[in-house]
Amino acid sequence: SQQGEEDPQALSIQEGENATMNCSYKTSINNLQWYRQNSGRGLVHLILIRSNEREKHSGRLRVTLDTSKKSSSLLITASRAADTASYFCATVFTQAGTALIFGKGTTLSVSS
Amino acid sequence: DGGITQSPKYLFRKEGQNVTLSCEQNLNHDAMYWYRQDPGQGLRLIYYSQIVNDFQKGDIAEGYSVSREKKESFPLTVTSAQKNPTAFYLCASRREYGYTFGSGTRLTVV
Numbered sequence: 001s002q003q004g005e006e007d008p009q010a011l012s013i014q015e016g017e018n019a020t021m022n023c024s025y026k027t028s029i030n031n032l033q034w035y036r037q038n039s040g041r042g043l044v045h046l047i048l049i050r051s052n053e054r055e056k057h058s059g060r061l062r063v064t065l066d067t068s069k070k071s072s073s074l075l076i077t078a079s080r081a082a083d084t085a086s087y088f089c090a091t092v093f094t095q096a097g098t099a100l101i102f103g104k105g106t107t108l109s110v111s112s
Numbered sequence: 113d114g115g116i117t118q119s120p121k122y123l124f125r126k127e128g129q130n131v132t133l134s135c136e137q138n139l140n141h142d143a144m145y146w147y148r149q150d151p152g153q154g155l156r157l158i159y160y161s162q163i164v165n166d167f168q169k170g171d172i173a174e175g176y177s178v179s180r181e182k183k184e185s186f187p188l189t190v191t192s193a194q195k196n197p198t199a200f201y202l203c204a205s206r207r208e209y210g211y212t213f214g215s216g217t218r219l220t221v222v
Contacts, residue, residue: 040218
């Protein structure tokens with residue numbers, strides 16, 4: 001399987017705290033993407049980082065990429081209750097029609 | 113607004129029945145994908161199609177079938193050969209590296 005791994009599997013924090021989740025992948029990549037999924041819903045694209053980028057910001061999100069370690073991290077600063085969701089990293093598998101290959105996700109719970 | 117529509121939102125199937133999940137997009141995307149999601153398993157690729165009248169098996173295609181007769185439509189049939197079909201099914205489409213997901217269909221075997 002080409003599936004990657006997220007760490008931790010579950011994370012519980014208080015509102016206002018930062019949340020960091022990590023992702024490891026197996027193959028060389030062109031880019032890596034992060035998605036959010038609210039319970040029982042579809043996936044929402046958060047951010048894309050290209051293989052030649054080391055860090056990218058979008059609002060309260062900060063993504064880093066280390067291609068030598070085949071890993072990425074997603075930092076959500078000043079978390080809110082509305083950030084409660086599952087977060088997935090995904091890479092493109094060119095041998096499967098450029099399908100996204102997902103890790104198992106990190107479930108984030110932010111309590112007020 | 114452009115997007116992907118999956119229907120129905122909830123679907124119940126009796127043992128031994130085939131059921132078809134609908135996926136329609138008006139984004140003019142060439143590539144479309146079906147994923148299955150089980151708790152704690154993330155998303156796994158069932159089938160994908162890069163162009164009309166062509167489709168390929170993904171990691172877990174056994175017990176599923178698809179068709180791609182129109183660019184806008186990529187229906188997934190869950191056949192009686194799929195022994196454990198209860199899951200959440202997501203459809204997606206792609207243009208370059210931009211992927212759009214539907215809101216999913218939750219299939220339950222009763």
